[in-house]
Amino acid sequence: MVIGATEPEGGSRGYVVEAGGAETLPFYTFEGLNPRPVLALEVYDCVEPLPSFLLESYRDVVSNPVEWARLVDRLEPDLVNLNVRSISPTVLDRSPKDALKTVEAVLQATRRPLMVTGIMDPIHRDDTARNMEFLRLVAETFKGERLLIGPATPEAFETVAEAALANGHNVLAKTNMDVNQAIRLNELLVEKGLTLERIVVDVTTGALGYGVEYTLSTMERFRIRGLKGDRMARSPLIFFASENLFIRELENGESGMAPIYEASSAVAGLMAGADIVSMLHPESLEKVRQFIDEFPWRGG
């Protein structure tokens, strides 16, 4: 999968990132080298009170996603993940059209490849419809930028698949806990005309202590099936390590606990086959990058 497009390619990014393309099981360096995993850092257009340990890093930008993106840009992630939750009726009920302005401004604030996600955990009954409307607008407005947009879910995937297809973007396909569900959603998206290298599979269910084992096992099974020749299991995998920062253990935990929670779960996610890891804490980004640097990767 290629995310981002440079000017000659019709976009405005400074470079592009490639994700996926694994040919052996994760870290089976004795059988062959896989491409280097991609690290994404998250920017939120609105957050419920950000945990205090994150405020240390993001205090000045919390209410300004554009400044936030500038800050994140300086931390040098491979990919910026802009999450737009304000469109949820239970959050700010911002109109998807209005929310486009944020995407526009963030695209100006960083030249790194961009991922744009809507409401990742639809709770309100209108959330899904909002996601679809928003993602369709994003796809159309930023045609050519080759974004990664989502979530597409088994309940709502058609709009986002069509819009991504028509405008040259990639899709994040989100399912829960079950490898067959993930493969089924891939089939549905492929029926819509998307190719597998334009789908990123997200089976994240929870943090350490909150069901991460389901995610890890599902990722392992998905990757094994893909390598064994199941075509529909050949998409890259994304793992949201950032889930770990919103758990209650950290609210009153010792200082230093938060990034290490996120980083250790990121390491476990990489071991299970994650091709993209999405994180939120600058310190864990740095540590996970150091970890990755210790290993050999295809193409250096």
Added chain:
Amino acid sequence: MAKSLSPLEVYNLLPKTNCGKCGEKNCLSFATRLVNLEVEVERCTPLVEEAQYKENYVKLKNLLKPPVKEVLIVRGDRVVRIGGEYVMYRHELTYRRPTAIAIDVSDDMSRELIAERVKQVEEFGYPYIGKQLKLDLIAVRSVTGDPARFSEVVKTVLDNTSLPLVLCSLDPEVLKAGLAEMSGDKPLLYAATKDNWRRMAELALAYDCPLVVSAPNDPTMLKSLVKTMLECGLEDLVLDPGTMGGEGLPDTLVNFTMIRKAVFRAGDELLGFPLLGAPIAVWLGGGRALDKKWEECYLAGMLIVRYADILIMHSLDGWVLLPLVMLRDNIYTDPRKPVSVEPGLYKIGQPDETSPVMFTTNFALTYYTVSSDIQSAKIDSYLLVVDTEGLSVESAVAGRKLTADRVAEALKESGVEKLVKHRYLIIPGRASRLSGEIEEATGWTVLVGPLDSSGIPKFLDEKWYKPKLWEGGAQPK
């Protein structure tokens, strides 16, 4: 390997009398449970006791033997089991013996420091879904090389904890001095190498203790040492393929992975023993303590997911250990059964007819989180646990395991109608999209609770005692 065993194959070796002594209806269902590793063979007492079945008993034991041997580290009545694994990936069946974590003390530490560290290890505990996440062992390391000093330190440790031990020194005389302090116990001895193997083997045989065989980053040597040890008559071995941080991470991972692959994919019996990882190795070089802790943590995490059965660590900080014991617990959860609690009505505190009624799902983590939040806020209430086949609220709503009808049914069966005078049901915030349907199905008025149960006390403060909720019937306190 148990997962490829058919219950019939196992059944054929059982007495086939269907006597029921094992607690199962018949031999076939016992065979099924054996194949699923849910019971021990010894539950079939006739098989073990009667001479006519002796041969079959031996055959069956062999058939059910895990490819990774189970090794016991014993101190008094405390036993740490490591290994005993049947599969390479947890989804192939389940992992069985959680990676044991040993924390080190060394013989150059002061008596006070040793006592303090040991106490911290013993007291480490984190409550998680109805259990305590704990550390397992103390690793006593000789760095002075002085047998007398070592025996003194072992004694100090023994006086301060009942945890089983790992005794670490490459000098058999030093280990012997330590062993002399713990007759009858079976600490793990670390380690036999290419240089000291003969005397280590003698020592392990004499004291009947499990022994680590160590050949850092040299799998060929490791294998030949194992072969030699087996020929010496040793059975309880643990393998140390070497743990290296920094630039050594890839090799470390390759060694651990290749060993397990050889066991499970190529049936290599010489490597079918528990693996020892030593994240403590990161402390060898210089550098900031804070960086070392980080490195030790991710090295340990990496080895927990990649086959280590026992780890020796140095960091004792909660922030390093908590994510690890959590990860370990998660990885070793049996993927075949959702972790669930019994559905039904739970009383929290001393609820009366005016107390709130809330519901949650029977996913253990959800249940324990919610009930501990309510308990710690000292709210007398009824908590209805709805059977969602062990799924969390969010997953259950998405997967239609939590529906208005299920809630209505559970509410009816619980009899809570007779226990309270009001008809208000507080539902989890994450089930809010069901609120209309639940009202219809139950006839109760639904109050949508917070997204996270930590918000329950505040929610009740604001919503529950407001008199307007109480049109007739019960009165607010």
